Amino acid sequence: MNRFPAYISLDDRPVLIIGGGASALAKARLMVTAGATLTVIGEKLSRETKSALKGKARLIERAPVVADIEASVLVFITEGANDQVERWVEAARIAGVLVNVVDRPEYCDFTTPSIIDRGRVTVSISTDGAAPVLGRKLRADIEALLPSKVGSLADFADQYRDAVKSKINESERRQFWERFFEGPIAAQVLTGDEAGAHEAMLALINGPASEAREGVVHIVGAGPGDPDLLTIKALRLLQRADVILYDRLVSDDILALARRDAERFYVGKAKANHAVPQDEIEARLVAFAREGKMVVRLKGGDPFIFGRGGEELETVRAAGIPVFTTPGITAAAGCAAAANMALTHRDHSQAVTFVTGHAKGEGEPDLDWSALAALKNTLVVYMGVSKADSIGAKLIAHGREASTPVAVIEKGTRADQKIIKGTLGQLGQLIDAGSVIGPALLVIGEVAALADGETLLAIAQKERLVA
Known part of the structure; x- marks a missing residue:
């Protein structure tokens, strides 16, 4: 540690800034926020400095003199020729006044760190003047982890x-x-x-002194898979969790961001293969919270869009456990962005509808096919891979044109994503030709023609080249 970090009270204490340009204004704003009685002296003060500091600081257009320095507890020097700076620094040190010279660490008795200001909570990062850009980067990284409140x-x-x-x-x-x-x-x-x-x-x-610690449940959306699309709030909760119950759609890259010593339980579901039944998942959430733990229920995409988050919320709330929700980027938004495709477009689609292609057991999804076919807007089908042939046939039978563009997006936003596009009449062929297993999204509508992706022809040509 080259310098001792300390927080100084500057309320109503005199601080001097020498200079009138952008650097002086930046320091002045900090000092005003800290409550200092501020004087800014420079042979020429910029119009912006005068405007921003009017009524907040004494503004003097002249060269500083020794008496100005001696009357201060801190001095910032933001401009001046070398010989001038050396004289001002010497005057400050003779007077016992701490001095900071911008971009001249050899003259600095103190440095101003990168600051995260959250009212009563202040975090500062210093590189001792060696790498201020690194300090700003670290500030941004830490700021992302701190709740706004x-x-x-x-x-x-x-x-x-x-x-x-x-x-x-x-x-x-x-x-x-x-x-x-x-x-x-x-x-x-x-x-x-x-x-x-x-x-x-x-x-x-x-309450009673012996009262057990009360736990809490957070139902958190993990987004479509890319860890960079995780919300800042979700990241904070993952790094504080005692217990994490996570789904099949949560990527390893996202789990790697969680607190290392958190207990982790896989409770994922695939079609006809539920690793843990839903009622048991809900019972675990309640049980862990009653042990006084901070529980994160981590779900792919958004918890409340085909994620059964609503059921879990109701169960936890009924048990008297505090429960909070953190949304995630739903698969439709994430996958559309991964394919560089808009879900709505003034020229092609005025609305978007989300439906699930999943039904209990091997049954058909209970959907109003006539209404969906008549919309003529974008239709996004979650969990529709196994029923793709049937979905395409039903929509065509109820009036949607077989030539309607479609895009099939598997593992969208991840490194191994796959995007195939064609027409509604080809939907089953697209699934087979692309060897799509899932998780995948079906996007049906004119906007799908705009998606990046391979066509059946491109896949066939690739196979011929390999053969």
Whole structure:
């Protein structure tokens, strides 16, 4: 550690910035946010600096003098010839004033780090002036992991510090706060339900000291498979989870982002092969939460679009367990983007309809084929590979043209994705020619003609070349 990190209170304390350009303005904005009594001095102050700092700082157009420096607790030098900078730095050090010279670490008594500001919560990253761009990159990486309301959570906890001190023994306080920040009350604050959080917090503080830790369930969408399409909130939850129950459609790359010591349970389903029955999955969610654990139910795509997330939500809620939902990018949106295809288009389709091609057992999906055929807009079929021939035939029989473009997208957004396109009359052939097994999506409608992908002719030509 080359420099000691410290947070200094600058409320109503004098800070001087020498310079009037963009660098001076950037430092000035930081100091205004920190509450400093700010003076900006430069032989020429830019119009933007004057406008942005009007009423927020003393603005003086002249060269600085020693008295300006001596009257400050911190000095930033953002411009000036070498001999001028050296004189100002020497004057600051004689006066015992800490100085920072922008882009000149050899003159700096302190540096300004990359800062993540969440109110009461401040995170700073410093490379000691050696690689400021790296500092900004690290800031972006960390910022993605911090909930937007984490400052509100700190404020909330501060309101109860005295109450916790008066009600809970000193030896148990640390454990109390650890339970709080990992538990459902903190989750309520982070989702914006502060009224409910206050009610729950009062009950927790005034409840029995021996009360078991309360768990929480998060039903989380993992998106279509590409880990870069995971939401920031989903990533945060994965890295905090005690237990993860995940589906067949959740990729290994996404699981690799989870907390290393989290317990993981595969509960995936394939057609006619349910590794764990749905009622048992729901029972596990409740049981793990009652053990005081933070449980993440991780589902491919979005939990509430053909993902049975609604059933799990109802069961967990009925058991009295706090439950929260985090949406994911549904397969239709992800796969369409992977194929560079719009689902709606002013020239081709004014609406999009999502349906499932899956039915109980080996039965046919119970759909209104006449209504679907009559829409003439984009139709997206989830879980329709095994019934593709039947789906195509029913739509044609009910009035959809056999020449309607279709695209079959298998494992969309993943490295091994496969996209095949043709017409509705060829739907079964497309599945067979592409050796499509799934998970795959069927997109039916004029927009499918715009998709990137192979045609039956291209597949046949490739096979002839291989042969």
